[in-house]
Amino acid sequence: MSDAATNIVDLASVRDAGPPKLEVRDLVKTRRSTTGTDVTAVDHVSFQVREGEFVCLLGPSGSGKTSILNILAGLERPTSGSALLDGTPITAPGPDRAVLFQEPALFPWLSVSGNVELALKLIDVPADQRRERANAWLTNVGLERFADVQPHELSAGMRQRAALARALACEPDVLLGDEPFGALDAQARELLQDEVQRVWVERDGRTTFVFVTHNVREAALLADRVLVLSAAPGKLIEEVRINAPRPRQLDDVLVARVVSEVHELLMREVDKGANR
Amino acid sequence: MKRIWDEIGPPVFGIVVLIAVWAIVAALTDTRGVPSPAEVWSAFLTGMRDGTIPEATVKTLLRLLFAFACSIAIGVAIGVGMALNEFARRSIRPLIVALQITPFVAWLPLAVIWFGASERAVVFVTIVGAFPSVTLATMSAIRQVPPILTRAGRTMGADGWGLYRDVILPAAMPGFVAGLQQAWGFAWKALMAAELIITAVGASGLGHLLAEEQSNVPELLAVLGVIVVIGVAVDYLLFHRLDRRIRKRRGLLVEG
Numbered sequence: 001m002s003d004a005a006t007n008i009v010d011l012a013s014v015r016d017a018g019p020p021k022l023e024v025r026d027l028v029k030t031r032r033s034t035t036g037t038d039v040t041a042v043d044h045v046s047f048q049v050r051e052g053e054f055v056c057l058l059g060p061s062g063s064g065k066t067s068i069l070n071i072l073a074g075l076e077r078p079t080s081g082s083a084l085l086d087g088t089p090i091t092a093p094g095p096d097r098a099v100l101f102q103e104p105a106l107f108p109w110l111s112v113s114g115n116v117e118l119a120l121k122l123i124d125v126p127a128d129q130r131r132e133r134a135n136a137w138l139t140n141v142g143l144e145r146f147a148d149v150q151p152h153e154l155s156a157g158m159r160q161r162a163a164l165a166r167a168l169a170c171e172p173d174v175l176l177g178d179e180p181f182g183a184l185d186a187q188a189r190e191l192l193q194d195e196v197q198r199v200w201v202e203r204d205g206r207t208t209f210v211f212v213t214h215n216v217r218e219a220a221l222l223a224d225r226v227l228v229l230s231a232a233p234g235k236l237i238e239e240v241r242i243n244a245p246r247p248r249q250l251d252d253v254l255v256a257r258v259v260s261e262v263h264e265l266l267m268r269e270v271d272k273g274a275n276r
Numbered sequence: 277m278k279r280i281w282d283e284i285g286p287p288v289f290g291i292v293v294l295i296a297v298w299a300i301v302a303a304l305t306d307t308r309g310v311p312s313p314a315e316v317w318s319a320f321l322t323g324m325r326d327g328t329i330p331e332a333t334v335k336t337l338l339r340l341l342f343a344f345a346c347s348i349a350i351g352v353a354i355g356v357g358m359a360l361n362e363f364a365r366r367s368i369r370p371l372i373v374a375l376q377i378t379p380f381v382a383w384l385p386l387a388v389i390w391f392g393a394s395e396r397a398v399v400f401v402t403i404v405g406a407f408p409s410v411t412l413a414t415m416s417a418i419r420q421v422p423p424i425l426t427r428a429g430r431t432m433g434a435d436g437w438g439l440y441r442d443v444i445l446p447a448a449m450p451g452f453v454a455g456l457q458q459a460w461g462f463a464w465k466a467l468m469a470a471e472l473i474i475t476a477v478g479a480s481g482l483g484h485l486l487a488e489e490q491s492n493v494p495e496l497l498a499v500l501g502v503i504v505v506i507g508v509a510v511d512y513l514l515f516h517r518l519d520r521r522i523r524k525r526r527g528l529l530v531e532g
Contacts, residue, residue, distance in 0.1 A: 075427055101424060110446075
Protein backbone atom coordinates (compact mmCIF):
# COMPACT_ATOMS: atom_id res chain seq x y z
CA MET A 1 0.00 0.00 0.00
CA SER A 2 1.23 3.46 -0.81
CA ASP A 3 0.32 6.92 0.35
CA ALA A 4 -2.90 6.56 -1.57
CA ALA A 5 -4.26 4.69 1.39
CA THR A 6 -4.29 7.66 3.69
CA ASN A 7 -3.92 10.65 1.44
CA ILE A 8 -5.12 13.89 2.89
CA VAL A 9 -6.77 15.57 -0.03
CA ASP A 10 -8.04 18.97 -0.91
CA LEU A 11 -11.74 19.39 -0.20
CA ALA A 12 -12.73 20.37 -3.71
CA SER A 13 -10.98 17.46 -5.36
CA VAL A 14 -13.22 14.77 -3.93
CA ARG A 15 -16.26 14.25 -6.09
CA ASP A 16 -17.47 10.79 -6.75
CA ALA A 17 -19.48 9.70 -9.71
CA GLY A 18 -23.26 9.54 -9.41
CA PRO A 19 -25.59 11.75 -7.40
CA PRO A 20 -24.79 11.94 -3.70
CA LYS A 21 -27.03 10.23 -1.12
CA LEU A 22 -26.68 13.16 1.25
CA GLU A 23 -25.59 16.65 0.46
CA VAL A 24 -24.97 19.59 2.73
CA ARG A 25 -24.80 22.89 0.88
CA ASP A 26 -23.37 26.02 2.40
CA LEU A 27 -24.97 25.15 5.70
CA VAL A 28 -25.16 27.78 8.44
CA LYS A 29 -26.67 27.25 11.86
CA THR A 30 -26.80 30.01 14.42
CA ARG A 31 -28.41 29.75 17.78
CA ARG A 32 -29.38 32.17 20.47
CA SER A 33 -27.11 31.80 23.46
CA THR A 34 -28.34 32.26 27.02
CA THR A 35 -26.89 35.78 27.01
CA GLY A 36 -29.07 36.64 24.02
CA THR A 37 -26.38 36.92 21.38
CA ASP A 38 -26.41 34.84 18.21
CA VAL A 39 -23.70 32.22 18.15
CA THR A 40 -22.65 30.55 14.92
CA ALA A 41 -22.47 26.81 15.44
CA VAL A 42 -22.03 25.76 11.82
CA ASP A 43 -20.27 28.14 9.47
CA HIS A 44 -20.87 27.60 5.73
CA VAL A 45 -20.24 23.87 5.64
CA SER A 46 -20.63 21.89 2.41
CA PHE A 47 -20.02 18.23 1.77
CA GLN A 48 -21.49 15.22 0.01
CA VAL A 49 -21.91 11.64 1.09
CA ARG A 50 -22.03 8.84 -1.44
CA GLU A 51 -24.58 6.05 -1.11
CA GLY A 52 -23.26 3.30 1.15
CA GLU A 53 -20.34 5.37 2.37
CA PHE A 54 -19.27 5.58 6.02
CA VAL A 55 -18.46 9.19 6.92
CA CYS A 56 -17.40 10.49 10.30
CA LEU A 57 -17.76 14.14 11.26
CA LEU A 58 -14.89 14.77 13.61
CA GLY A 59 -14.40 17.90 15.61
CA PRO A 60 -13.79 19.39 19.03
CA SER A 61 -16.69 20.40 21.26
CA GLY A 62 -18.56 23.34 19.81
CA SER A 63 -17.64 22.50 16.24
CA GLY A 64 -21.31 22.18 15.36
CA LYS A 65 -21.05 18.53 14.36
CA THR A 66 -24.15 17.55 16.31
CA SER A 67 -26.07 20.42 14.73
CA ILE A 68 -25.16 19.11 11.29
CA LEU A 69 -26.32 15.64 12.26
CA ASN A 70 -29.58 16.95 13.70
CA ILE A 71 -30.22 18.85 10.50
CA LEU A 72 -29.60 15.69 8.47
CA ALA A 73 -31.98 13.86 10.80
CA GLY A 74 -34.58 16.57 10.28
CA LEU A 75 -34.71 17.38 13.99
CA GLU A 76 -33.32 20.89 13.43
CA ARG A 77 -33.66 23.33 10.55
CA PRO A 78 -30.70 25.13 8.98
CA THR A 79 -30.44 28.88 9.47
CA SER A 80 -29.35 29.10 5.84
CA GLY A 81 -28.11 26.71 3.21
CA SER A 82 -29.61 23.29 2.83
CA ALA A 83 -29.34 19.60 3.58
CA LEU A 84 -30.53 17.21 0.88
CA LEU A 85 -31.39 13.54 0.85
CA ASP A 86 -31.38 12.12 -2.69
CA GLY A 87 -31.50 15.71 -3.93
CA THR A 88 -34.60 16.60 -1.91
CA PRO A 89 -34.38 19.11 0.97
CA ILE A 90 -34.71 17.50 4.40
CA THR A 91 -37.55 19.12 6.31
CA ALA A 92 -38.62 16.53 8.86
CA PRO A 93 -37.37 13.39 10.55
CA GLY A 94 -38.30 10.08 8.97
CA PRO A 95 -37.64 6.36 9.24
CA ASP A 96 -35.45 6.49 6.13
CA ARG A 97 -32.85 8.17 8.38
CA ALA A 98 -32.42 6.22 11.61
CA VAL A 99 -30.57 7.93 14.44
CA LEU A 100 -28.39 6.48 17.18
CA PHE A 101 -28.21 8.99 20.00
CA GLN A 102 -25.55 9.17 22.66
CA GLU A 103 -28.07 7.65 25.06
CA PRO A 104 -29.77 4.50 23.75
CA ALA A 105 -33.16 6.29 23.96
CA LEU A 106 -34.96 2.97 24.29
CA PHE A 107 -38.57 3.20 25.44
CA PRO A 108 -38.52 1.97 29.06
CA TRP A 109 -42.12 0.68 29.04
CA LEU A 110 -41.38 -1.77 26.22
CA SER A 111 -39.22 -4.87 26.26
CA VAL A 112 -36.10 -4.94 24.12
CA SER A 113 -38.02 -6.77 21.41
CA GLY A 114 -41.02 -4.43 21.91
CA ASN A 115 -38.76 -1.48 21.10
CA VAL A 116 -37.69 -3.01 17.81
CA GLU A 117 -41.26 -4.10 17.06
CA LEU A 118 -42.53 -0.54 17.61
CA ALA A 119 -40.01 0.72 15.05
CA LEU A 120 -41.38 -1.87 12.61
CA LYS A 121 -44.97 -0.92 13.43
CA LEU A 122 -44.18 2.72 12.63
CA ILE A 123 -43.10 1.74 9.11
CA ASP A 124 -46.29 -0.33 8.72
CA VAL A 125 -44.81 -3.80 8.93
CA PRO A 126 -47.80 -6.15 9.48
CA ALA A 127 -48.25 -7.22 13.11
CA ASP A 128 -47.61 -10.90 12.46
CA GLN A 129 -44.17 -10.25 10.95
CA ARG A 130 -42.83 -7.82 13.54
CA ARG A 131 -41.78 -10.28 16.20
CA GLU A 132 -39.85 -12.42 13.75
CA ARG A 133 -38.06 -9.50 12.12
CA ALA A 134 -37.26 -7.98 15.50
CA ASN A 135 -35.80 -11.29 16.59
CA ALA A 136 -33.65 -11.52 13.49
CA TRP A 137 -32.13 -8.10 14.21
CA LEU A 138 -31.64 -8.83 17.90
CA THR A 139 -29.87 -12.04 16.93
CA ASN A 140 -27.72 -10.03 14.55
CA VAL A 141 -26.42 -7.87 17.42
CA GLY A 142 -26.19 -10.83 19.82
CA LEU A 143 -29.18 -9.97 21.99
CA GLU A 144 -31.51 -12.83 21.07
CA ARG A 145 -31.53 -14.08 24.66
CA PHE A 146 -32.60 -10.67 25.91
CA ALA A 147 -35.59 -10.09 23.64
CA ASP A 148 -38.13 -10.14 26.47
CA VAL A 149 -36.06 -8.26 29.00
CA GLN A 150 -36.77 -4.62 29.90
CA PRO A 151 -34.11 -2.15 28.72
CA HIS A 152 -33.12 -1.14 32.26
CA GLU A 153 -32.03 -4.71 32.94
CA LEU A 154 -29.32 -4.51 30.25
CA SER A 155 -25.83 -3.10 30.57
CA ALA A 156 -25.13 0.24 28.88
CA GLY A 157 -23.34 -1.46 26.00
CA MET A 158 -26.17 -3.91 25.46
CA ARG A 159 -28.71 -1.10 25.54
CA GLN A 160 -26.82 0.69 22.79
CA ARG A 161 -26.71 -2.56 20.80
CA ALA A 162 -30.48 -2.86 21.22
CA ALA A 163 -30.77 0.71 19.95
CA LEU A 164 -28.62 -0.30 16.96
CA ALA A 165 -30.97 -3.22 16.26
CA ARG A 166 -33.97 -0.90 16.53
CA ALA A 167 -32.37 1.60 14.16
CA LEU A 168 -31.43 -1.01 11.57
CA ALA A 169 -34.64 -3.01 11.74
CA CYS A 170 -36.33 -0.47 9.47
CA GLU A 171 -33.50 -0.98 6.95
CA PRO A 172 -32.97 2.77 6.72
CA ASP A 173 -31.20 4.41 3.79
CA VAL A 174 -29.10 6.38 6.23
CA LEU A 175 -27.89 5.65 9.75
CA LEU A 176 -26.93 8.78 11.68
CA GLY A 177 -24.92 8.40 14.87
CA ASP A 178 -24.58 11.24 17.37
CA GLU A 179 -21.58 10.05 19.42
CA PRO A 180 -23.33 6.75 20.01
CA PHE A 181 -20.28 5.34 21.80
CA GLY A 182 -19.71 8.44 23.89
CA ALA A 183 -21.28 7.24 27.12
CA LEU A 184 -19.81 3.73 27.11
CA ASP A 185 -16.86 2.36 29.02
CA ALA A 186 -13.78 1.33 27.04
CA GLN A 187 -14.68 -2.35 26.63
CA ALA A 188 -18.30 -1.79 25.69
CA ARG A 189 -17.19 0.90 23.27
CA GLU A 190 -14.78 -1.42 21.52
CA LEU A 191 -17.39 -4.16 21.22
CA LEU A 192 -19.93 -1.79 19.78
CA GLN A 193 -17.43 -0.29 17.34
CA ASP A 194 -16.74 -3.79 16.04
CA GLU A 195 -20.47 -4.38 15.84
CA VAL A 196 -21.00 -1.21 13.81
CA GLN A 197 -18.12 -2.07 11.47
CA ARG A 198 -19.53 -5.52 10.91
CA VAL A 199 -23.06 -4.24 10.29
CA TRP A 200 -21.81 -1.62 7.85
CA VAL A 201 -19.99 -4.29 5.85
CA GLU A 202 -23.09 -6.48 6.01
CA ARG A 203 -25.30 -3.69 4.67
CA ASP A 204 -23.03 -3.74 1.63
CA GLY A 205 -23.82 -0.27 0.36
CA ARG A 206 -27.53 -0.28 1.15
CA THR A 207 -27.17 1.96 4.18
CA THR A 208 -25.12 5.13 4.35
CA PHE A 209 -23.53 5.79 7.74
CA VAL A 210 -22.80 9.28 9.05
CA PHE A 211 -21.41 9.35 12.59
CA VAL A 212 -20.40 12.29 14.70
CA THR A 213 -17.49 11.89 17.08
CA HIS A 214 -14.72 13.77 18.83
CA ASN A 215 -12.66 10.60 19.05
CA VAL A 216 -9.98 10.41 16.37
CA ARG A 217 -9.37 6.68 16.80
CA GLU A 218 -13.03 5.95 16.46
CA ALA A 219 -13.29 7.96 13.26
CA ALA A 220 -10.19 6.30 11.81
CA LEU A 221 -11.48 2.86 12.73
CA LEU A 222 -14.92 3.29 11.22
CA ALA A 223 -14.94 5.77 8.38
CA ASP A 224 -14.23 5.74 4.68
CA ARG A 225 -13.87 9.44 4.97
CA VAL A 226 -13.34 11.71 7.95
CA LEU A 227 -14.54 15.30 7.73
CA VAL A 228 -12.64 17.38 10.23
CA LEU A 229 -14.42 20.42 11.63
CA SER A 230 -12.75 23.39 13.25
CA ALA A 231 -13.35 24.69 16.74
CA ALA A 232 -16.36 27.00 17.03
CA PRO A 233 -17.74 28.22 14.75
CA GLY A 234 -17.63 24.89 12.94
CA LYS A 235 -16.00 25.04 9.50
CA LEU A 236 -14.91 22.13 7.41
CA ILE A 237 -11.12 22.27 7.50
CA GLU A 238 -9.93 18.92 6.26
CA GLU A 239 -11.09 15.77 4.63
CA VAL A 240 -9.28 12.50 5.17
CA ARG A 241 -9.89 9.43 3.10
CA ILE A 242 -9.11 6.06 4.64
CA ASN A 243 -8.79 3.20 2.23
CA ALA A 244 -7.80 0.56 4.78
CA PRO A 245 -9.61 -2.75 4.37
CA ARG A 246 -12.15 -3.96 6.90
CA PRO A 247 -12.49 -5.23 9.51
CA ARG A 248 -10.02 -2.75 10.94
CA GLN A 249 -8.20 -2.86 14.23
CA LEU A 250 -6.97 0.18 16.07
CA ASP A 251 -3.39 -1.06 15.82
CA ASP A 252 -3.51 -1.54 12.03
CA VAL A 253 -0.66 0.45 10.57
CA LEU A 254 -2.89 2.50 8.29
CA VAL A 255 -5.41 3.27 10.98
CA ALA A 256 -2.63 4.24 13.38
CA ARG A 257 -1.14 6.59 10.79
CA VAL A 258 -4.45 8.33 10.15
CA VAL A 259 -4.96 8.65 13.87
CA SER A 260 -1.65 10.41 14.38
CA GLU A 261 -2.13 12.74 11.40
CA VAL A 262 -5.64 13.73 12.29
CA HIS A 263 -4.87 13.89 15.97
CA GLU A 264 -2.23 16.53 15.37
CA LEU A 265 -4.59 18.51 13.21
CA LEU A 266 -7.32 18.34 15.80
CA MET A 267 -5.03 19.31 18.67
CA ARG A 268 -4.06 22.46 16.77
CA GLU A 269 -7.75 23.22 16.38
CA VAL A 270 -8.53 22.70 20.04
CA ASP A 271 -5.59 24.96 20.85
CA LYS A 272 -6.86 27.66 18.53
CA GLY A 273 -10.26 27.44 20.16
CA ALA A 274 -8.71 27.71 23.58
CA ASN A 275 -6.51 30.72 22.70
CA ARG A 276 -9.23 32.69 21.03
CA MET B 277 -44.42 -15.50 55.39
CA LYS B 278 -41.84 -13.21 56.93
CA ARG B 279 -42.05 -10.87 53.95
CA ILE B 280 -45.81 -10.55 54.23
CA TRP B 281 -45.48 -9.80 57.91
CA ASP B 282 -42.78 -7.22 57.16
CA GLU B 283 -45.21 -5.43 54.91
CA ILE B 284 -48.47 -5.60 56.85
CA GLY B 285 -47.08 -5.99 60.38
CA PRO B 286 -46.57 -2.30 61.25
CA PRO B 287 -49.99 -1.09 60.00
CA VAL B 288 -51.72 -4.03 61.74
CA PHE B 289 -49.88 -3.14 64.93
CA GLY B 290 -51.05 0.48 64.58
CA ILE B 291 -54.68 -0.60 64.16
CA VAL B 292 -54.55 -3.00 67.13
CA VAL B 293 -53.13 -0.26 69.37
CA LEU B 294 -55.82 2.16 68.17
CA ILE B 295 -58.61 -0.30 68.97
CA ALA B 296 -57.08 -1.07 72.36
CA VAL B 297 -56.84 2.61 73.30
CA TRP B 298 -60.35 3.14 72.00
CA ALA B 299 -61.67 0.22 74.12
CA ILE B 300 -60.01 1.64 77.24
CA VAL B 301 -61.35 5.16 76.60
CA ALA B 302 -64.83 3.73 75.92
CA ALA B 303 -64.72 1.78 79.17
CA LEU B 304 -63.73 4.88 81.14
CA THR B 305 -66.25 7.33 79.65
CA ASP B 306 -69.96 7.75 79.08
CA THR B 307 -70.84 5.01 76.59
CA ARG B 308 -73.29 7.15 74.64
CA GLY B 309 -70.59 9.47 73.28
CA VAL B 310 -67.88 6.86 72.88
CA PRO B 311 -69.25 3.39 72.17
CA SER B 312 -66.98 0.41 72.63
CA PRO B 313 -65.45 -1.34 69.61
CA ALA B 314 -67.80 -4.27 70.21
CA GLU B 315 -70.88 -2.02 69.99
CA VAL B 316 -69.65 -0.52 66.72
CA TRP B 317 -68.91 -3.98 65.33
CA SER B 318 -72.44 -5.15 66.18
CA ALA B 319 -73.91 -2.01 64.59
CA PHE B 320 -71.86 -2.84 61.48
CA LEU B 321 -73.20 -6.41 61.46
CA THR B 322 -76.76 -5.16 61.86
CA GLY B 323 -76.27 -2.73 58.98
CA MET B 324 -74.88 -5.54 56.83
CA ARG B 325 -77.73 -7.89 57.73
CA ASP B 326 -80.57 -5.46 57.12
CA GLY B 327 -78.95 -4.42 53.84
CA THR B 328 -78.55 -0.70 54.52
CA ILE B 329 -74.73 -0.72 54.40
CA PRO B 330 -74.36 -2.93 51.29
CA GLU B 331 -77.00 -0.96 49.39
CA ALA B 332 -75.45 2.38 50.34
CA THR B 333 -71.99 1.10 49.45
CA VAL B 334 -73.04 -0.07 46.00
CA LYS B 335 -74.88 3.20 45.25
CA THR B 336 -71.93 5.24 46.43
CA LEU B 337 -69.41 3.25 44.41
CA LEU B 338 -71.50 3.50 41.23
CA ARG B 339 -71.76 7.26 41.71
CA LEU B 340 -68.05 7.43 42.32
CA LEU B 341 -67.19 5.33 39.30
CA PHE B 342 -69.24 7.60 37.06
CA ALA B 343 -67.85 10.82 38.55
CA PHE B 344 -64.26 9.53 38.45
CA ALA B 345 -64.60 8.44 34.83
CA CYS B 346 -65.91 11.91 33.94
CA SER B 347 -63.04 13.50 35.87
CA ILE B 348 -60.50 11.46 33.94
CA ALA B 349 -62.11 12.27 30.58
CA ILE B 350 -62.27 16.00 31.33
CA GLY B 351 -58.86 16.08 33.01
CA VAL B 352 -57.06 14.22 30.22
CA ALA B 353 -58.68 16.36 27.51
CA ILE B 354 -57.77 19.66 29.17
CA GLY B 355 -54.39 18.38 30.38
CA VAL B 356 -53.32 17.22 26.91
CA GLY B 357 -54.51 20.54 25.46
CA MET B 358 -52.47 22.43 28.03
CA ALA B 359 -49.40 20.31 27.33
CA LEU B 360 -49.71 20.92 23.59
CA ASN B 361 -50.32 24.63 23.54
CA GLU B 362 -48.43 27.21 25.54
CA PHE B 363 -51.19 29.80 25.31
CA ALA B 364 -53.76 27.28 26.53
CA ARG B 365 -51.41 26.29 29.32
CA ARG B 366 -50.77 29.80 30.50
CA SER B 367 -54.38 30.87 30.31
CA ILE B 368 -56.03 27.77 31.81
CA ARG B 369 -53.50 26.74 34.41
CA PRO B 370 -54.28 29.47 36.99
CA LEU B 371 -57.97 28.58 36.76
CA ILE B 372 -57.31 24.89 37.33
CA VAL B 373 -54.96 25.62 40.20
CA ALA B 374 -57.61 27.91 41.72
CA LEU B 375 -60.17 25.13 41.39
CA GLN B 376 -57.84 22.68 43.04
CA ILE B 377 -57.15 24.98 45.96
CA THR B 378 -60.81 25.89 46.52
CA PRO B 379 -62.35 23.56 49.13
CA PHE B 380 -64.85 21.47 47.18
CA VAL B 381 -67.37 21.88 50.01
CA ALA B 382 -67.68 25.50 48.87
CA TRP B 383 -69.32 24.24 45.69
CA LEU B 384 -72.15 22.51 47.53
CA PRO B 385 -74.55 25.49 47.83
CA LEU B 386 -74.00 26.42 44.18
CA ALA B 387 -74.46 22.83 43.07
CA VAL B 388 -77.80 22.72 44.88
CA ILE B 389 -78.89 25.98 43.26
CA TRP B 390 -77.88 24.77 39.79
CA PHE B 391 -78.97 21.15 39.95
CA GLY B 392 -81.32 21.00 42.97
CA ALA B 393 -80.75 18.58 45.84
CA SER B 394 -80.17 15.81 43.36
CA GLU B 395 -77.87 13.08 42.21
CA ARG B 396 -76.48 15.48 39.62
CA ALA B 397 -75.42 17.96 42.27
CA VAL B 398 -73.52 15.23 44.14
CA VAL B 399 -71.76 14.03 40.99
CA PHE B 400 -70.95 17.63 40.00
CA VAL B 401 -69.18 18.33 43.28
CA THR B 402 -67.23 15.09 43.01
CA ILE B 403 -66.06 15.92 39.51
CA VAL B 404 -65.07 19.45 40.50
CA GLY B 405 -63.14 17.93 43.37
CA ALA B 406 -61.25 15.39 41.30
CA PHE B 407 -60.68 16.65 37.77
CA PRO B 408 -58.19 19.48 38.54
CA SER B 409 -55.71 16.91 39.88
CA VAL B 410 -56.11 14.76 36.79
CA THR B 411 -55.66 17.82 34.56
CA LEU B 412 -52.51 19.11 36.22
CA ALA B 413 -50.99 15.63 36.49
CA THR B 414 -51.71 14.90 32.81
CA MET B 415 -50.15 18.18 31.75
CA SER B 416 -46.99 17.88 33.80
CA ALA B 417 -46.57 14.17 33.07
CA ILE B 418 -46.59 14.95 29.34
CA ARG B 419 -44.31 17.94 29.72
CA GLN B 420 -41.82 15.90 31.70
CA VAL B 421 -41.44 13.21 29.04
CA PRO B 422 -37.68 13.16 28.29
CA PRO B 423 -37.13 15.02 24.99
CA ILE B 424 -34.75 12.28 23.86
CA LEU B 425 -37.65 9.80 23.74
CA THR B 426 -39.77 12.17 21.68
CA ARG B 427 -36.84 12.77 19.33
CA ALA B 428 -36.22 9.04 19.02
CA GLY B 429 -39.90 8.48 18.25
CA ARG B 430 -39.87 11.18 15.58
CA THR B 431 -36.80 9.76 13.87
CA MET B 432 -38.58 6.40 13.83
CA GLY B 433 -41.35 7.98 11.81
CA ALA B 434 -43.92 8.71 14.53
CA ASP B 435 -45.70 12.03 14.21
CA GLY B 436 -48.95 13.71 15.14
CA TRP B 437 -51.35 11.43 16.97
CA GLY B 438 -49.10 8.40 16.40
CA LEU B 439 -46.31 10.11 18.35
CA TYR B 440 -48.76 10.64 21.20
CA ARG B 441 -50.17 7.14 21.13
CA ASP B 442 -46.88 5.25 20.81
CA VAL B 443 -44.42 7.47 22.63
CA ILE B 444 -45.63 10.45 24.63
CA LEU B 445 -48.64 8.99 26.43
CA PRO B 446 -46.93 5.73 27.43
CA ALA B 447 -43.90 7.73 28.54
CA ALA B 448 -46.17 9.95 30.67
CA MET B 449 -47.88 7.03 32.44
CA PRO B 450 -46.02 7.10 35.78
CA GLY B 451 -46.83 10.77 36.40
CA PHE B 452 -50.38 10.29 35.19
CA VAL B 453 -51.06 7.39 37.57
CA ALA B 454 -49.64 9.40 40.47
CA GLY B 455 -52.14 12.11 39.53
CA LEU B 456 -54.99 9.59 39.45
CA GLN B 457 -54.08 8.42 42.91
CA GLN B 458 -54.25 11.97 44.21
CA ALA B 459 -57.49 12.61 42.32
CA TRP B 460 -58.99 9.48 43.85
CA GLY B 461 -58.42 10.91 47.34
CA PHE B 462 -60.10 14.17 46.36
CA ALA B 463 -63.01 12.41 44.63
CA TRP B 464 -63.69 10.23 47.65
CA LYS B 465 -63.66 13.16 50.08
CA ALA B 466 -65.80 15.31 47.81
CA LEU B 467 -68.33 12.55 47.29
CA MET B 468 -68.68 11.87 51.01
CA ALA B 469 -69.14 15.57 51.77
CA ALA B 470 -71.69 15.92 48.98
CA GLU B 471 -73.65 12.84 50.04
CA LEU B 472 -73.64 13.98 53.63
CA ILE B 473 -75.00 17.42 52.89
CA ILE B 474 -77.11 17.00 49.76
CA THR B 475 -79.79 14.54 50.85
CA ALA B 476 -82.13 14.03 47.96
CA VAL B 477 -85.39 12.27 48.61
CA GLY B 478 -84.96 8.52 48.48
CA ALA B 479 -81.24 8.81 47.81
CA SER B 480 -78.96 6.20 49.26
CA GLY B 481 -75.24 6.23 49.89
CA LEU B 482 -72.65 6.03 52.63
CA GLY B 483 -72.65 9.79 53.10
CA HIS B 484 -76.42 9.77 53.32
CA LEU B 485 -76.23 7.10 56.01
CA LEU B 486 -73.99 9.41 58.00
CA ALA B 487 -76.61 12.13 57.67
CA GLU B 488 -79.45 9.84 58.73
CA GLU B 489 -77.71 8.24 61.69
CA GLN B 490 -76.71 11.46 63.39
CA SER B 491 -77.90 10.36 66.83
CA ASN B 492 -76.75 6.76 66.66
CA VAL B 493 -73.05 6.87 67.41
CA PRO B 494 -72.24 3.16 66.93
CA GLU B 495 -73.85 3.19 63.49
CA LEU B 496 -72.10 6.44 62.57
CA LEU B 497 -68.76 4.92 63.47
CA ALA B 498 -69.58 1.71 61.61
CA VAL B 499 -70.36 3.67 58.44
CA LEU B 500 -67.28 5.84 58.93
CA GLY B 501 -65.26 2.63 59.19
CA VAL B 502 -66.64 1.40 55.88
CA ILE B 503 -65.78 4.74 54.26
CA VAL B 504 -62.23 4.64 55.57
CA VAL B 505 -61.70 1.01 54.54
CA ILE B 506 -62.95 1.61 50.99
CA GLY B 507 -60.81 4.73 50.65
CA VAL B 508 -57.66 3.01 51.83
CA ALA B 509 -58.33 -0.21 49.95
CA VAL B 510 -58.75 1.50 46.58
CA ASP B 511 -55.75 3.71 47.20
CA TYR B 512 -53.55 0.78 48.17
CA LEU B 513 -54.85 -2.16 46.18
CA LEU B 514 -55.50 -0.28 42.96
CA PHE B 515 -53.40 2.85 42.63
CA HIS B 516 -50.44 1.98 44.80
CA ARG B 517 -50.05 -1.40 43.10
CA LEU B 518 -50.54 0.03 39.63
CA ASP B 519 -47.94 2.67 40.38
CA ARG B 520 -45.46 0.07 41.63
CA ARG B 521 -46.04 -2.16 38.65
CA ILE B 522 -45.44 0.62 36.18
CA ARG B 523 -42.33 1.82 37.96
CA LYS B 524 -40.91 -1.64 38.38
CA ARG B 525 -41.32 -2.40 34.69
CA ARG B 526 -39.40 0.73 33.82
CA GLY B 527 -36.67 0.23 36.38
CA LEU B 528 -37.79 3.28 38.34
CA LEU B 529 -38.40 1.36 41.55
CA VAL B 530 -35.54 1.18 44.03
CA GLU B 531 -36.01 -2.11 45.82
CA GLY B 532 -35.45 -1.40 49.52
